[in-house]
Amino acid sequence: MPKRLIVVLEMHRNPFQILDRCTKIINGDELKTEFPQSNLVVANIPYNISSPLLAKLVYGAAANSFRSATLLLQKEFAQRLLAKPGDSEYNRLAINMNLMADVEFVMDVSKRDFVPCPKVDSSVVKLYPKTEIPDVNLEEWWAFTRTCFNNKNKTLGATFKQKRKLMELMKFSRVEGFCQDSNDLEECESGSQLGLGVGNMISSFRARVAGVLESGGYVDKRxxxxxxxxxxxxxSLFNDVGIYFRDQAKGSDSCSVAELDFDDGLL
Structure with missing residues (x-):
């Protein structure tokens, strides 16, 4: 049976030589280096870049090329990654990961198992890329989940009553007559461009947003x-009535993975 090629991606130069000719060493920054196509991924991820690195792994060019990824993560981060609706740790990270992959807990690893002993405990998790991915614009999805989880325990009805949030959505949705060309929401809010009509526009848009929430039974949901x-x-209910969470001036086509900002991570 032919040997499988093992690819190692390491930012720091390896102090020892790898003699196995079936091992390939890539010396580079994990966030800047293109991930190779692979069957299995095993990694001890630097804890300070866990979020953007996982985003790159499951949303990037190498996504779905691997069967599974076994990762050592900081325990608190792993708990957030594994959180389910209703859990206190449930957050945007879990939502965005669950869109693309199933996450499985493997085991906890005590900090006392390392030399020198770090300050935090760790956990091992496995990621399994999903074979069927929802047909959704990724930038739109990321912006939407960011809006919802800015205050995850507030009802959606309360979140979408906020005047500034409504004005932001009006601008992104290219509402006719609204001051889309202004980068300053305060300028729009003052009515300097639209006069007294801005209040009527916001009221009308608020009613449209409320109608979406009511139609899906989401007004009192958190x-x-x-x-x-x-x-x-x-x-989908928002988009169906022309309400968007990213600037529609960028176009409606889903962005490529190369255009995603992995530094933003999944938080």
Whole structure:
């Protein structure tokens, strides 16, 4: 049986020589280096870049090329990654990961198992890329989940009543007559461009948003208790009536993975 090629990606130069000719060493920054196509991924991820690195792994060019990824993560981060709707740790990280991959807990690893002993405990988790990915604009999805989870325990009805949030959505949605060309929401809010008509526009748009929430039964729902299927449904309801969470001047086509900002991570 032919040997499998082992690819090692390491930022720091390896102090020892790898003699196995079936091992390939890539010396580079994990966030800047293109991940090779692989069957299995095993990694001890630098804890300070866990979020952007996982985003790159499951949303990037190498996504779905691997069968599974076994990762050593900081325990608190792993708990957030594994959180389910209703859990206190449930957050945008879990929602965005669950869109692309199933996450499985393997084991906890005590800090006392390392030399020298670090300050935090760790956990091992496995990621399994999903074979069927929802047809959703990724930038739109990321912006939507960011809005919902800015205050995950507030009802959606309360979140979408905020005047500034409504004005932001009006601008992104290219509402006719609204001051889309202004980068300053305060300028729009003051009515300097639209006069007294701005208040009527906001009231009308607020009613449209409220109608979406009511139609799906989401007015009194809290993001902390919604599954990714619930959130996908709500986003589709918003988009169906022309309400968007990213600037539509960028176009409606889904962005390529190369255009995603992995430094933003999944938080």
């Amino acid at each position: 993001p902390a208790k919604l599954s990714h299927d619930d959130l996908l449904h709500l986003l």
